[in-house]
Amino acid sequence: MTSQYDYESLGADTFQQLCQALLAKVHTETQCFPVGMPDGGRDASVPTRLVSDSIVYQVKFRKPTPNKLASADDICSWLERQIFGEMSKIARLASKGAIKYVVMTNAQCSSHSEAGTRDRMQTWLDENLPIQSQIWWRDDIDRRLDGQTDIKRTFGLLRDASGLAEMLGIVTPSMDLHEVVRLARTDRRVAA
Template sequence: MDYPFHNLDPEKFQQFCQALLTKEYPNVQCFPVAQPDGGRDAVAYLGMDSDRSFIMYQIKLVKRPFALPDPHKWLVKILEEEAPKLKKQIPKGATQFILITNVPGTAHPDSGSIDKANQLLNKLGVPSMCWWLDDLNRRLDSSWDLKWVYPELMTGPDLIRSVIESRLSENSERRSDAIRSFVKHQFCQEQEVKFRQVELQNRLLDLFIDVPISPPQIDTNSKK
């Protein structure tokens, strides 16, 4: 299942990724959004000793991820911007680098965007990798509580689960508010039929054509 990360704005997507990271690493430092951070949207300290080595995270949202013709070329541009920032952080303790994005990767051996990206990431000076769309999807599958914090990411099966569990939960009012927020957002989104890959947009009702209807004609001569 793919989650609609593109429903979030860049700032909220960064906060979501930070929240996801706190589930995997206890010593995550989350930096404020929309501020100069030296390429560090978050860092995970690998220990509390004096050397303070850390994993450095950079988070990138693409609003139309499936419209990218070549994710590999997109990643090249991102790494050209981020590599100088990473090099400045290596002397300060950065021992790993992870780029997080909602762009879908491709799995073809050697020629797919994931393998090509790994070849580029290996040249950054520290062990590096990219978390693609599928990496985020699988991590969110088991993070049920985050879906209530970011209801824009909820899907149909999530709502079905919520309805089933609502009678068993003491937090039904909070969950109802989240459902209403989700339904309202989906209604606004589905007023238009979006063809993301070709970047066409049409209002749903405009796709229907009015056809004139008249009552059938009775042949009066057939009864004579």
């Protein structure tokens, strides 16, 4: 089951913790840095045998744009400013052996070849960062989160009948909402 999740309701700090939880699920050796503290450009990192910060993850939370959808130019400009503010830290991490820098963001991307936010930002990263870099956009995080019921439950992202059905392990998409609620009332995992 695929969804788009309401990251904005989490706020910046909790969104960072959600991203860290996803990383820790995939890479058990992930080191997660405390929220709201100076982190040297790292919200999480994956070490290798020789380098403690081999793959570095930085979370960038975009607040919703009031009364309008953000344009591709708005999103690219915002993200360039965010990353530009980390440039000296990225250079220092690269000099210490970091081989990859990944930005995780709740910002929506567009996939238009060469003109969309995904391709435009990848070109900008390739031209401006000293190491291999990538952005995990909202859609990238959504797909990594889809199969992680425990993480979605922890962060309050199972909010509707389909979320309740997922938590209960009901995979019948045609099941009636009343049937889901009836089953939930008999399941000890669901609070009364």
